[in-house]
Amino acid sequence: MDVIVCVKQVPEVIDADLKISREGTGIEKEDLVMHINDWDNYAVEEAVCIKETQGGTVTAITIGDDESEDVLRRALAMGADKAIRIDPGERELDGFVISKILAKVIKDLEYHLVLTGVQADDDNSGMVGIMLAETLGLSHAAVVTGVEPEGDLARIRVELEGGMDEVSRIQLPSLLTIQTGINEPRYVSIMGIRKAGKKELTVIPVANLGLSEDDLTPRTRIEEVFLPPETTGAEMIEGDAASVAAELIKIIKEKGVSI
Amino acid sequence: MVTPYRVSYWSIESVWIFYVLAALAVAVFVFGVISHVSVWSRGARRQGIGFSGQGIFNLFLDGLLGRRIFSGDVAAGTMHLLILWGFLGLFAGTVLISADYWVYHFLKGPVYIGYSICLEFFGLMLAIGLVWALIRRYLQRVTRLERRIEDLIVPVWLLVVVLSGFLVEGVRLSAQRPEWGGWSFIGHVISLFWSDPRGALSIYPYVWWSHAILSLGLVAAIPFCKLFHVLAAPLSIYMEDRPDLPMPAETVTGDEEVFSSRQMIFFDACTRCGRCVEVCPSAGAGEPFSPREFIAAVREDLLLRHHPLKGLDWFSRWSDPRKAEKPDLDPQKVWHCTTCRACLEVCPVYVATPKVIERARSRVVEDGTQVPLLLSQTLEKLYKYNNPWEASKKNRAKWSQDLEISDLTKTGEEDPLCYFVGCTTALDTRAQDLARSFARILKHAGVPFGTLGKNEPCCGDIARRVGEDGLFEEQMESCLALFGRNNIRRVVTSSPHCFHTFRNEYPTFQALRPPDEKVHFDVRHYTQVIGELVSEGSIRFEKRLNIKVTYHDPCYLGRHNRVYDEPRKVIRSIPGIELVEMSHNRANSLCCGGGGGRMWQQDLDSKIKMSEIRIREAAETGAEIVITACPLCLIMLEDARKTASLEDTLRVMDLNELVVMALGLRSEGGE
Numbered sequence: 001m002d003v004i005v006c007v008k009q010v011p012e013v014i015d016a017d018l019k020i021s022r023e024g025t026g027i028e029k030e031d032l033v034m035h036i037n038d039w040d041n042y043a044v045e046e047a048v049c050i051k052e053t054q055g056g057t058v059t060a061i062t063i064g065d066d067e068s069e070d071v072l073r074r075a076l077a078m079g080a081d082k083a084i085r086i087d088p089g090e091r092e093l094d095g096f097v098i099s100k101i102l103a104k105v106i107k108d109l110e111y112h113l114v115l116t117g118v119q120a121d122d123d124n125s126g127m128v129g130i131m132l133a134e135t136l137g138l139s140h141a142a143v144v145t146g147v148e149p150e151g152d153l154a155r156i157r158v159e160l161e162g163g164m165d166e167v168s169r170i171q172l173p174s175l176l177t178i179q180t181g182i183n184e185p186r187y188v189s190i191m192g193i194r195k196a197g198k199k200e201l202t203v204i205p206v207a208n209l210g211l212s213e214d215d216l217t218p219r220t221r222i223e224e225v226f227l228p229p230e231t232t233g234a235e236m237i238e239g240d241a242a243s244v245a246a247e248l249i250k251i252i253k254e255k256g257v258s259i
Numbered sequence: 260m261v262t263p264y265r266v267s268y269w270s271i272e273s274v275w276i277f278y279v280l281a282a283l284a285v286a287v288f289v290f291g292v293i294s295h296v297s298v299w300s301r302g303a304r305r306q307g308i309g310f311s312g313q314g315i316f317n318l319f320l321d322g323l324l325g326r327r328i329f330s331g332d333v334a335a336g337t338m339h340l341l342i343l344w345g346f347l348g349l350f351a352g353t354v355l356i357s358a359d360y361w362v363y364h365f366l367k368g369p370v371y372i373g374y375s376i377c378l379e380f381f382g383l384m385l386a387i388g389l390v391w392a393l394i395r396r397y398l399q400r401v402t403r404l405e406r407r408i409e410d411l412i413v414p415v416w417l418l419v420v421v422l423s424g425f426l427v428e429g430v431r432l433s434a435q436r437p438e439w440g441g442w443s444f445i446g447h448v449i450s451l452f453w454s455d456p457r458g459a460l461s462i463y464p465y466v467w468w469s470h471a472i473l474s475l476g477l478v479a480a481i482p483f484c485k486l487f488h489v490l491a492a493p494l495s496i497y498m499e500d501r502p503d504l505p506m507p508a509e510t511v512t513g514d515e516e517v518f519s520s521r522q523m524i525f526f527d528a529c530t531r532c533g534r535c536v537e538v539c540p541s542a543g544a545g546e547p548f549s550p551r552e553f554i555a556a557v558r559e560d561l562l563l564r565h566h567p568l569k570g571l572d573w574f575s576r577w578s579d580p581r582k583a584e585k586p587d588l589d590p591q592k593v594w595h596c597t598t599c600r601a602c603l604e605v606c607p608v609y610v611a612t613p614k615v616i617e618r619a620r621s622r623v624v625e626d627g628t629q630v631p632l633l634l635s636q637t638l639e640k641l642y643k644y645n646n647p648w649e650a651s652k653k654n655r656a657k658w659s660q661d662l663e664i665s666d667l668t669k670t671g672e673e674d675p676l677c678y679f680v681g682c683t684t685a686l687d688t689r690a691q692d693l694a695r696s697f698a699r700i701l702k703h704a705g706v707p708f709g710t711l712g713k714n715e716p717c718c719g720d721i722a723r724r725v726g727e728d729g730l731f732e733e734q735m736e737s738c739l740a741l742f743g744r745n746n747i748r749r750v751v752t753s754s755p756h757c758f759h760t761f762r763n764e765y766p767t768f769q770a771l772r773p774p775d776e777k778v779h780f781d782v783r784h785y786t787q788v789i790g791e792l793v794s795e796g797s798i799r800f801e802k803r804l805n806i807k808v809t810y811h812d813p814c815y816l817g818r819h820n821r822v823y824d825e826p827r828k829v830i831r832s833i834p835g836i837e838l839v840e841m842s843h844n845r846a847n848s849l850c851c852g853g854g855g856g857r858m859w860q861q862d863l864d865s866k867i868k869m870s871e872i873r874i875r876e877a878a879e880t881g882a883e884i885v886i887t888a889c890p891l892c893l894i895m896l897e898d899a900r901k902t903a904s905l906e907d908t909l910r911v912m913d914l915n916e917l918v919v920m921a922l923g924l925r926s927e928g929g930e
């Protein structure tokens with residue numbers, strides 16, 4: 001079974017002081033640590049697991065500058081066989097453009113399954129997977145938490161609202177957006193990444209794809225990025241641990257919470 | 260008077276049968292040895308076996324004199340010495356009698372008498388040693404000894420061989436009645452059982468053949484049972500003193516074993532004496548791990564995979580199920596060890612379990628699918644943030660905000676003293692006080708120093724300990740580059756872990772570099788620096804501190820680097836302080852459970868936490884404060900103090916904090 005998995009490089013923001021860029025439409029990425037989008041990591045692991053049990057190949061695809069090849073190397077180290085990077089140059093991207101570009105490349109490949117993450121850590125829009133399925137004319141399922149291929153079908157488990165799961169069969173080829181927790185992504189060692197350097201990695205400039213200007217025109221535009229306005233009501237308690245604790249207890253008692 | 264001598268094969272017919280059996284026994288023996296050697300030859304070859312004077316010396320002390328077997332257990336040492344020398348003596352006797360028969364007849368007259376007496380003595384020693392061994396195992400039931408079937412068969416068999424030897428001798432003397440028979444004092448006593456020489460003569464061939472077959476059988480069995488240590492242990496002891504050559508991750512290919520040949524010899528040298536199990540903190544805490552079982556499992560796995568017969572059907576039919584049912588090679592088993600080195604300290608044959616564990620981990624890490632979740636997250640953090648605490652660079656120097664410490668990456672000083680704070684000390688709120696205290700002490704003593712500020716990287720200790728060698732090497736490269744760029748040649752660390760990695764791991768890797776690419780630097784642990792400041796009088800304690808303290812030896816400071824005295828000296832130089840020792844101290848100190856990457860893993864199944872065992876031991880001394888000298892110990896013991904409900908009676912402090920307190924400098928730690 002041949003699987004294509006789409007991955008994206010995103011900044012790690014857990015301990016970072018985010019700064020809004022000068023244009024005011026994004027954040028400054030200079031000092032940020034870049035990493036594979038968490039959801040995509042699960043998607044790659046799922047693709048590799050499918051390959052390990054069913055045979056076939058795994059191809060990882062990303063859109064980005066040469067630094068984003070790191071996520072492809074990582075996917076290759078996890079067990080992908082081939083990787084493709086589409087270089088967008090200076091073009092502006094949004095979910096629509098990304099899905100058009102991906103569709104154009106994937107269209108000519110052999111595959112039974114296309115996997116993407118449910119969404120990406122950076123903009124959380126969760127659009128690419130679904131739009132890509134639409135453009136490719138594939139049946140699809142979103143927020144998938146289990147995949148078991150059965151001939152030209154796949155049994156899939158999908159997370160619904162309210163803690164419910166739904167199990168269904170989907171006709172292949174299809175596209176699934178993968179939810180975190182579907183598996184335990186393997187650890188990728190530094191040596192593994194270095195050794196994966198020998199595997200095939202193709203770079204395609206977006207201009208070579210022959211997409212129309214319309215397809216490459218973003219449908220969304222960020223007007224402004226800003227921090228939520230400061231509100232009042234927060235009180236900073238200062239001092240050493242003991243006095244902070246005493247103060248806290250006092251406040252909790254005052255507000256009438258029973259402890 | 261007739262010259263005393265002995266006729267070989269006296270009154271034995273069909274001697275050729277004996278030769279056939281002997282040839283068979285030797286063939287089986289040689290085959291057994293070959294199968295071990297063929298495993299050894301599969302090991303990663305990073306270790307030359309050249310001549311080593313020290314090796315010979317160790318062989319003499321540890322092998323012939325049993326130095327390490329004696330230490331801590333005189334009874335075991337004496338017993339083993341009796342068996343070893345008895346065995347060697349009888350072996351030499353057999354060689355001599357063969358030489359006498361085949362080469363040159365010299366065992367006659369007084370020489371023969373002397374020979375007989377010696378043999379009697381060696382036989383007696385061996386017999387006493389064996390009986391003693393059986394008593395220790397089965398009557399005294401020494402806890403570290405196991406009672407498996409093999410443990411019974413081997414000594415009993417040996418004993419039967421010795422006793423049947425005496426019997427052969429007695430029967431022969433009784434049948435021959437030579438006038439010099441009395442010199443073989445034991446044989447002589449036995450010979451008195453037969454009043455009639457003909458009676459003795461009639462049973463003589465039977466006893467002779469039984470003895471011969473039992474002895475040959477034993478020879479054949481040596482490579483297949485615990486007796487193989489008689490060959491592997493001396494080799495292991497001989498090779499011990501040579502440093503492990505590094506195995507750069509780049510050079511490790513998938514088809515090569517991760518263990519070195521030398522480590523494989525260690526595995527075969529293990530005698531299952533159980534000393535390691537007794538001292539292992541993980542086993543002691545009731546975790547499902549024991550260094551002895553681990554080594555045995557690795558050894559069996561290697562033997563089955565590289566056995567010369569592995570291509571044969573019947574062999575794999577026998578070995579496959581064995582491979583399948585080995586819980587100890589379960590990849591999960593490699594995470595228990597804290598690499599505390601306690602086992603190596605006591606192992607009579609120097610089995611370096613912590614090193615072996617690191618190699619075994621590297622295999623699990625390269626495979627990637629079985630790495631425990633928390634650990635794999637830690638490694639990701641190490642890679643992304645250059646520390647295991649997921650803290651971005653800007654937070655690295657926060658601990659020193661109000662202390663005005665110069666940043667050596669900016670000042671460009673000549674030959675500065677670089678205080679390498681380390682990830683945990685720089686980022687964990689409890690451990691930060693160690694850094695602040697040390698900085699205050701250096702300032703107080705007027706020692707100019709600086710840090711690498713927010714550019715300080717991870718030294719690579721965690722990656723190294725958990726087997727992520729590629730990451731370790733990258734971190735080492737960046738550390739060395741940073742030191743080189745900023746002319747740093749003198750380093751002092753907070754953590755014994757950074758200290759160990761700089762002092763012992765970096766040089767082995769740097770040895771592979773061309774001379775002009777080496778970065779030379781000298782590293783000390785802070786306890787050594789403070790010790791020096793106290794000795795030279797730069798630090799003087801005037802205030803009396805009337806408290807009772809105990810000192811916990813961090814594994815990587817004590818056992819791994821032999822720094823036991825400096826911290827104690829510093830503590831003792833504080834007037835009024837009373838230092839009491841825990842029952843485990845110095846070389847047999849008990850691990851807090853934080854090393855070997857355990858700090859960054861989920862808790863493994865155990866009856867009680869290692870840190871709790873240690874903190875209770877500290878409490879038993881009646882001390883008010885446990886002093887330690889490692890940020891990991893500090894955090895582990897501090898936590899244990901709370902879980903063991905010792906909060907009101909016992910405090911945990913870093914040595915720096917104690918010194919700051921004694922000097923009356925401001926301290927915020929240790930409450």
Ligand code: SF4
Nearest residue numbers: 529530532533535606
């Ligand atoms: S590893 Fe060493 S201490 Fe442990 S059982 Fe084997 S010989 Fe004894």
Ligand code: SF4
Nearest residue numbers: 539596597599600602
């Ligand atoms: S190094 Fe320590 S924890 Fe590891 S096996 Fe040896 S005694 Fe046990």
